[in-house]
Amino acid sequence: MTATRLDGKTTRDEIFDDLTDRVSALRERGIVPGLGTVLVGEDPASAAYVRGKHNDCAKVGITSIARELPGDVSQAELDATIDELNADPACTGYIVQLPLPRHLDENEALERIDPDKDADGLHPLNLGRLVLGKTAPLPCTPRGILHLLRRYEVPIAGAHVVVVGRGVTVGRPIGLLFTRRTENSTVTLCHTGTRDLAAEVSRADIVVAAAGVPGLITPEMVKPGAAVVDVGVSRTEDGALRGDIADGVDEVAGFLSPNPGGVGPLTRAFLLANVVERAERLADEA
Numbered sequence: 001m002t003a004t005r006l007d008g009k010t011t012r013d014e015i016f017d018d019l020t021d022r023v024s025a026l027r028e029r030g031i032v033p034g035l036g037t038v039l040v041g042e043d044p045a046s047a048a049y050v051r052g053k054h055n056d057c058a059k060v061g062i063t064s065i066a067r068e069l070p071g072d073v074s075q076a077e078l079d080a081t082i083d084e085l086n087a088d089p090a091c092t093g094y095i096v097q098l099p100l101p102r103h104l105d106e107n108e109a110l111e112r113i114d115p116d117k118d119a120d121g122l123h124p125l126n127l128g129r130l131v132l133g134k135t136a137p138l139p140c141t142p143r144g145i146l147h148l149l150r151r152y153e154v155p156i157a158g159a160h161v162v163v164v165g166r167g168v169t170v171g172r173p174i175g176l177l178f179t180r181r182t183e184n185s186t187v188t189l190c191h192t193g194t195r196d197l198a199a200e201v202s203r204a205d206i207v208v209a210a211a212g213v214p215g216l217i218t219p220e221m222v223k224p225g226a227a228v229v230d231v232g233v234s235r236t237e238d239g240a241l242r243g244d245i246a247d248g249v250d251e252v253a254g255f256l257s258p259n260p261g262g263v264g265p266l267t268r269a270f271l272l273a274n275v276v277e278r279a280e281r282l283a284d285e286a
């Protein structure tokens with residue numbers, strides 16, 4: 001079997017076309033959505049992701065607001081930047097790029113973001129709203145995963161989904177999304193304490209690998225025909241990206257979302273979608 005490739009770039013372009021039209025319609029109503037980013041330090045990957053977000057803004061007509069802070073910034077200075085974006089009417093939504101340098105408290109930063117401006121959907125209030133099944137901005141990578149699976153008509157209702165990794169940006173929230181009534185999947189969340197990862201993965205109709213361990217998921221683990229989504233990120237010494245999926249998985253799986261080229265572009269697209277959706281809500285309330 002050679003897996004159908006879930007193409008994140010083509011799918012992102014479709015989303016951008018839709019967002020471009022919606023941003024034009026907002027501009028006609030006198031509203032210009034603005035995305036803010038807070039980048040701390042000089043991690044090359046984080047800097048590249050933030051640059052990419054601003055390039056995307058230019059493509060769809062959203063204003064960019066970039067804040068860059070040195071790697072040794074204090075928590076109080078970071079808090080002040082967050083407060084400034086909370087108060088800025090030109091900023092419809094914003095993100096604090098993760099990970100932060102170790103001396104900073106990520107949870108404190110996320111909690112300080114005005115939940116209404118939380119473009120990442122990672123504020124505790126918004127994650128809580130997700131748990132309660134209330135409307136909230138959805139975390140961008142999980143939203144991208146679901147969109148990509150639906151786009152390629154991968155069966156989700158009733159599927160057994162095995163998520164590998166319990167991080168806050170992917171593993172934990174994707175479990176919440178798959179178990180909503182609208183998705184109706186059964187989720188097993190695996191992590192470093194899981195006794196027999198291969199046995200868990202082998203039962204999955206859908207595998208979401210978000211562990212950050214290169215080549216963790218091997219062809220022998222995967223049920224023939226399963227959908228495999230690679231969102232694991234690790235870097236080689238020369239900075240090259242490595243996903244969690246080993247070579248040969250595409251010979252066993254029915255669908256494969258590669259990394260790069262799969263969910264990553266959609267993470268960026270849904271960040272803009274969260275901003276545009278907030279701008280539309282504000283326009284309707286005005």
Ligand SMILES: Nc1nc2c(c(=O)[nH]1)N[C@@H](CN(C=O)c1ccc(C(=O)N[C@@H](CCC(=O)O)C(=O)O)cc1)CN2
Nearest residue numbers: 049095096097098099120140241260261262264265267
């Ligand atoms: N505040 C946040 N921080 C981080 C998030 C996040 O969603 N919010 N996710 C990741 C980084 N990230 C966005 O910020 C991100 C990662 C990857 C991609 C992407 O398009 N990847 C490309 C490959 C790029 C490469 O070669 O390095 C792909 O998959 O094709 C976009 C965004 C952690 N931090």
